[in-house]
Amino acid sequence: MTLKPLVIDKLVAKIPVIQGGMGIGVSLANLAGAVAREGGIGILSTAQIGYQEEMFEKSPLRANMDAIKKQFDKAKEIAKGGVVGFNIMAATFQYERYVKRCVEVGADVIICGAGLPVNLPELVEGSKTKIAPIVSSNKAAKVLLGLWKKRYNKTADFVVVEGPKAGGHLGFKADSMDESIENMDNELKEIIATVNAFGEEFNRTIPVIFAGGVYTRSDIDYYLSLGCSGVQMATRFVVTEECDAPESYKQSYIDAKEGDIGIIKSPVGMPGRAIKNQFTERIKHETIPIEKCRNCLSYKHCDRKTIPYCISQTLLNAVTKEPNHALVFAGSNAYRIKEKTTVRKIFEELTQAN
Ligand SMILES: Cc1cc2nc3c(=O)[nH]c(=O)nc-3n(C[C@H](O)[C@H](O)[C@H](O)COP(=O)(O)O)c2cc1C
Structure with a gap:
């Protein structure tokens, strides 16, 4: 079977694979652009994105704001019409400024993890940028989508569910990681049911994307069979010619x-x-x-x-x-x-x- 495109409202990625944001300095323009060119969604990590800028040591925030535009424009050029966005950690100092800057430069999508992005809908208001939270539990999905509905009468454009096999920071307890790995499929099914219920309320489809340990085509087929619309993969893209890490x-x-x-x-x-x-x-x-x-x-x-x-x-x-x-x-x-x-x-x- 051929893979179906990933449709996020009016935004379409030919291949339902999002390359996960990798900070610091791992997913920048070269990797994100290359993934987007192949039909997936390329994601730049905003974590100290300007570390190669001259002014970084003196003024990291300014360097990061400048680099958001530079890296995005470069990725878009490489992508030749493909979908490019940003991963921003909700725990980032001056997080709101990062989100607004990414919207300003024209991000197709913003994916927010490392904390719950409670005011994200307000920050992208009036733009074309699609938003997704990263959640690791049904509880977090319910709380966040409930809050967005109550506060803004808005919902997510898509949801990334990150399981315990992922790289980087994890939304699980260190001492019960094996148990979390065992329970993840059930948790994912519950999250899909929660997200679908919000989708019905808002009369739209909210794609659920699974991340963490996805490596082969059969892994992708497996998560699609559970009801996901796509996957997010990060580790697999690190050892490529295009990856921005040294x-x-x-x-x-x-x-x-x-x-x-x-x-x-x-x-x-x-x-x-x-x-x-x-x-x-x-x-x-x-x-x-x-x-x-x-x-x-x-x-x-x-x-x-x-x-x-x-x-x-x-x-x-x-x-x-x-x-x-x-x-x-x-x-x-x-x-x-x-x-x-x-x-x-x-x-x-x-x-x-x-
Ligand atoms: C080197 C590396 C850096 C990462 N940095 C971030 C990050 O800055 N923010 C974030 O939300 N996730 C980060 N992640 C998580 C990925 O975006 C992704 O969701 C996860 O690694 C998917 O699992 P996989 O690597 O098994 O494909 C990172 C992962 C790796 C491997």
Whole structure:
């Protein structure tokens, strides 16, 4: 069977695959543009998106605002008419400014995770930008969509459900990860029922997209059979020619074995999935002083005085210095990647009819 396009209101992606946002510096214009060109949805991560800008050290916020436009325009050029959007963490310091800037530059979609984006509908009001929250539980889906309905009489354009096999920050408890993996299909079915109920109330279809551990075409077919309209994949796109991360970062994926991917404690207060290395060993028993605060997270999500290490610094180090001494986020399937490929080859494989 051929894959059906992903239809989000009037926005259409030929292939129902969204490339998950990867910060810092992993999903920028080259990767997002290439994915969009192949018919998927390419997503730029706004997390310190301007780290390569000259003014970044002096004024990270300004550098990030500038880079949002530069990276988006470049991705759109590469995409040749394809769909490009942003991933913004709701926990970002001055989150509202990031959302407004992404709308201003013409984002096709905005996907918000790492916290519940309670005022997102208000921030995109009057624009063509489609919005999606990332949720990991039915409870979160109900609370957020209920709130959007009550406050704004609006609903999501689509919903991304992120399961516990994903890379990066996870919306699950670290000590019950295996249980969460076992329960995820049931949770997903409940979320789909909740989202469909909101869809009926608003007389529209709200696509549900599953993320976390999706690797092959049969994985995609499986989630479509559960009632999803598409999938979000991130890890699979890291070791491609187009991915914006440096070679050393990609090499750490190639070198990783199954037992090398594990759960870490992030100062954001959520667990994260990453490649075990010298840095992840160090943070088990050491507090790493903050070299410089770049105000990446809101005060509610980062207590500058008590955090064990700076999340921004260590994610930046992973793309600017030696990844082995930094935090390399990766999904549970990263060990399956054995060699570098291209975005086109991945799409050729995923779109081959079973
Ligand atoms: C290196 C890396 C960085 C990530 N950074 C972010 C991020 O900044 N914000 C976010 O919402 N999700 C982030 N994620 C999660 C992905 O967007 C995606 O939902 C998830 O990894 C999907 O699972 P998969 O990697 O198994 O395909 C990241 C994932 C990886 C692997």
